[in-house]
Amino acid sequence: MSLLDALRGLFNPVEPPDVGEARRLARLVLAEAVLYNEEAVEAFLHEQVVSRGLAEDLARAYQTFIERAGLDVEPAQMIFKDEAHRALGGDPQALQPVLAGIMAPATP
DSSP: OOHHHHHHHHHSOOOOHHHHHHHHHHHHHHHHHHHTTHHHHHHHHHHOOOOHHHHHHHHHHHHHHHHHHOSOHHHHHHHHHHHHHHHHOSOHHHHHHHHHHHHSOOOO
């Protein structure tokens, strides 16, 4: 790598390939959840309440994402949250309790 390439990298940072691919995977699994729950997503946008069916599909999407993303839990959770907020829109605070429940560690 030349000095010029290194300097370009400082001013134009690019996500590592694994993070970029994880974001694409999150968008894909979330798009499927949104597609199969269009009415629930519309209700969420108007009433800021997540239906049980949408919450269940988001949980499945998260599980699929975690299994396939190949990242540590903390960065994977941040990516999934970011992409969930983008995919669903609405008030992020209204979505937060659902995401927290989905991402909570399993208790024995």
